Amino acid sequence: MAEKKWMPRWFYQLASPRWCYDITGKLLPIFAIAALLTLVVGTVWALAFAPADYQQGNSFRIIYIHVPASILAQSCYMLMAVAGAIGLIWKMKIADMVAKCCAPIGASIAILSLATGAIWGKPTWGSWWVWDARLTSMLILFFLYLGIIALNSAIESERTAAQSTAVLALVGLVNIPIIKYSVDWWNTLHQPATFTLTERPAMPSEMWLPLLVMVIGFYCFFAVAMMLRLRNEIIQRERRSSWVRALMAN
Amino acid sequence: MSFESFAEFIDMGGHGLYVWLSYAIALAVIAINIVNPLMQKRQIFSEQARRLRREKQNP
Numbered sequence: 194m195a196e197k198k199w200m201p202r203w204f205y206q207l208a209s210p211r212w213c214y215d216i217t218g219k220l221l222p223i224f225a226i227a228a229l230l231t232l233v234v235g236t237v238w239a240l241a242f243a244p245a246d247y248q249q250g251n252s253f254r255i256i257y258i259h260v261p262a263s264i265l266a267q268s269c270y271m272l273m274a275v276a277g278a279i280g281l282i283w284k285m286k287i288a289d290m291v292a293k294c295c296a297p298i299g300a301s302i303a304i305l306s307l308a309t310g311a312i313w314g315k316p317t318w319g320s321w322w323v324w325d326a327r328l329t330s331m332l333i334l335f336f337l338y339l340g341i342i343a344l345n346s347a348i349e350s351e352r353t354a355a356q357s358t359a360v361l362a363l364v365g366l367v368n369i370p371i372i373k374y375s376v377d378w379w380n381t382l383h384q385p386a387t388f389t390l391t392e393r394p395a396m397p398s399e400m401w402l403p404l405l406v407m408v409i410g411f412y413c414f415f416a417v418a419m420m421l422r423l424r425n426e427i428i429q430r431e432r433r434s435s436w437v438r439a440l441m442a443n
Numbered sequence: 444m445s446f447e448s449f450a451e452f453i454d455m456g457g458h459g460l461y462v463w464l465s466y467a468i469a470l471a472v473i474a475i476n477i478v479n480p481l482m483q484k485r486q487i488f489s490e491q492a493r494r495l496r497r498e499k500q501n502p
Contacts, residue, residue, distance in 0.1 A: 232473075236466070241452065244445055251455035254462050258469045298476055305472045309465040316458050414473055421480035429487055441491040 208285045210427045211436050217420040224416040231410030238403035246400075255313040257404055260387050261411035262306040263331070267369055269299035269415065270334060273341070274366045277359025287423075289355035290430070292362065293345060294422035298415065300338035307331060318382055326375035327383040330368060337365040351430070 207213065239257035246253035273295035280288035310328065311321045322328065341358045348354035376385045387404065388394060394401040431437045446452040455462045 240462075240466070241444055241446065245456065250458060252458035252461050254455070255465045258465050262469070301472050301476060305469055308468050312461050312465050312468075316461050414476070418476040418480070421477065421484070425480055425483050425487060428491075432491060437491075438495070441488060442495060 208283075208287055210287060210290075210431050211434075213287050214424055214427045217424055221417065221420050221424075224413050224420070228410055228413035228417050231406050231413055235403055235406035235410050239407060242399075243403050244397075244399055249317055252313060252316045255309050256387070257407045259306060259309040259313055260404060261408045262302050262309060264388075264408060265411045265415055266299055266303040266306050266331075266334060267372060268412075269295050269302060270337070270362070271366070271369060273299060274359075274362040277355070277362045280355050281359045286430070287427075289351070289359075290423055290426040291419070292355065292359060294419055294426060296338055296341045296345065296358070298418050298422070300335060300342060302411075302415075303331065303335040303338055307335060323382055325381045325383055326379035327372065327381055330372040330375050333368055334365075334372060337361075337368060341365075 235257065239254055243254065243257075245251050273292050276288045276292040276295065279285055280292060307328075310331070314323070315321050341361055344361055345354045345358045348357060373386075375381065376383050387396070387401070388408075428437050428440070432441075453459055453463075
């Protein structure tokens with residue numbers, strides 16, 4: 194008896210490593226060009242054309258790295274947890290691979306967020322680091338990434354490693370709303386969110402437009418980094434299959 | 444342009460070190476995330492090629 198298909202067709206195609214390898218091969222150049230364009234335009238705009246802040250002067254330009262990095266570090270974590278959950282529920286190999294690839298990228302982006310935050314804090318608050326709710330919860334996000342990388346490499350079996358890291362990622366998901374609301378729940382030095390879905394940004398468009406470009410650029414960069422790692426993961430795990438052998442023989 | 448001269452652009456109103464350091468770290472993080480998987484890919488392909496050759500020699 195054929196198993197009933199509950200999900201749309203693309204969901205099952207997505208589960209095929211070979212199909213994923215082919216489609217990411219087509220998508221990679223598109224995202225690479227998009228990332229390059231948006232990041233170059235965004236950086237030039239941010240550094241040379243955006244107006245200086247009337248209070249912070251030019252150190253304000255760090256926002257164009259800091260905010261996209263912070264948003265991406267959290268999005269990457271959510272993707273990792275969701276992919277991990279899909280891997281747990283449907284035993285989908287590709288989802289396990291995506292979750293595994295998220296961890297090192299997310300860890301490096303979280304470092305970028307923390308480092309630029311510290312560098313920005315020095316001229317603005319007069320200190321590299323304060324044990325503030327927002328900063329501490331972001332540091333915990335970084336440690337969660339490290340924990341997940343360590344756990345994944347400590348377990349020999351790919352399946353067991355994927356399952357345990359997925360559980361850890363899901364438990365750590367509680368940190369995401371804490372990061373988001375930390376500026377509202379506790380007294381903090383950190384300023385509230387720059388972008389919200391419901392309100393217009395508090396800064397003029399000459400300031401937030403380049404920021405939007407940078408956020409899009411960071412997401413495109415993430416897509417590129419993700420697909421590069423995912424493709425490696427696919428050919429490594431499927432190395433005994435005939436299609437990977439044929440690919441390698443060429 | 445929000446700067447009068449190139450020197451002013453580099454100086455960033457006295458915050459040059461902070462601003463440029465941030466952008467340099469960002470560039471480094473992006474570069475690592477691209478170069479690292481590309482190098483890994485080369486390694487996987489060369490290892491696999493070696494294995495295939497071995498299999499051909501002693502089937």
